[in-house]
Amino acid sequence: MLNVDRISVRRGKALVLRDISLSLEPRRTLAVVGESGAGKSTLIAAILGLVPCARGHVTWSGAPLGSARPSLVMQEPRSAFNPQLSLRRSVLEACVAQGLAPDTRRLERLCDGLELTSDLLDRRPFEVSIGQVQRIGILRALIAAPPLVLFDEPLSALDAVTQKHTARLIADLQAEEGFAALVVTHDLGYAAAYADDIAVLRAGKIEEIGATKAFVAAPQTAYGRTLRDAAFALGALERVA
Ligand SMILES: Nc1ncnc2c1ncn2[C@@H]1O[C@H](COP(=O)(O)OP(=O)(O)OP(=O)(O)O)[C@@H](O)[C@H]1O
Numbered sequence: 001m002l003n004v005d006r007i008s009v010r011r012g013k014a015l016v017l018r019d020i021s022l023s024l025e026p027r028r029t030l031a032v033v034g035e036s037g038a039g040k041s042t043l044i045a046a047i048l049g050l051v052p053c054a055r056g057h058v059t060w061s062g063a064p065l066g067s068a069r070p071s072l073v074m075q076e077p078r079s080a081f082n083p084q085l086s087l088r089r090s091v092l093e094a095c096v097a098q099g100l101a102p103d104t105r106r107l108e109r110l111c112d113g114l115e116l117t118s119d120l121l122d123r124r125p126f127e128v129s130i131g132q133v134q135r136i137g138i139l140r141a142l143i144a145a146p147p148l149v150l151f152d153e154p155l156s157a158l159d160a161v162t163q164k165h166t167a168r169l170i171a172d173l174q175a176e177e178g179f180a181a182l183v184v185t186h187d188l189g190y191a192a193a194y195a196d197d198i199a200v201l202r203a204g205k206i207e208e209i210g211a212t213k214a215f216v217a218a219p220q221t222a223y224g225r226t227l228r229d230a231a232f233a234l235g236a237l238e239r240v241a
């Protein structure tokens with residue numbers, strides 16, 4: 001289980017995350033929503049130890065998080081890959097990094113679910129579309145069957161139909177394998193459909209955190225209500241009775 005215990009993060013002179021606590025159990029999905037610049041990507045970086053915490057700590061079942069072999073789907077998919085390498089090589093290196101032999105059947109299954117043809121993997125990152133490289137980023141994150149996956153806007157470059165298929169693939173695999181998922185998203189419709197809990201981040205602080213159903217029915221803060229009502233107005237989120 002992931003435990004984020006009262007972390008604060010500085011970037012330059014500014015405190016960009018303040019006193020953040022959350023926990024996430026296997027099989028569960030936590031969506032992190034909130035305005036641009038709120039600190040969502042910084043939260044992921046801090047969880048992974050890519051930026052230092054000025055205070056607090058992050059653990060996985062009481063041990064340092066590295067022991068969990070977490071994987072990351074980065075917000076900017078193309079820059080997440082080495083431009084010199086074929087995408088296949090980058091994906092397979094994710095297995096090698098975990099000391100695993102590449103599992104061809106798993107690779108085929110994930111490619112099918114993500115609607116990626118094999119020839120795409122033989123190209124380099126700038127030789128495929130952004131939506132394709134975004135899905136290959138998801139493939140790379142899932143190939144080694146991690147216990148924790150951190151997704152930063154994983155569907156942002158995809159059309160609505162591909163979003164739906166990709167979200168389904170992630171959810172099906174999670175149901176089978178039981179990984180914990182933290183998903184940063186601007187799409188409250190996606191969060192409502194797939195996340196057990198929602199955390200609303202604003203200016204580096206958690207405004208509210210709790211069960212998705214309760215949030216959609218009655219946000220606890222004015223900012224939470226603004227976000228929910230904007231999603232209602234866009235038709236991105238359905239009202240619940
Ligand atoms: N290296 C840095 N030095 C100083 N400030 C930084 C640095 N990186 C990020 N920040 C600032 O930290 C804050 C949080 O940034 P972050 O990338 O976490 O936002 P975000 O919630 O992911 O936004 P978006 O939805 O636009 O991706 C922003 O104000 C940003 O300008």
Ligand SMILES: [Mg+2]
Pocket residue numbers: 040041042075152
């Ligand atoms: Mg971000």
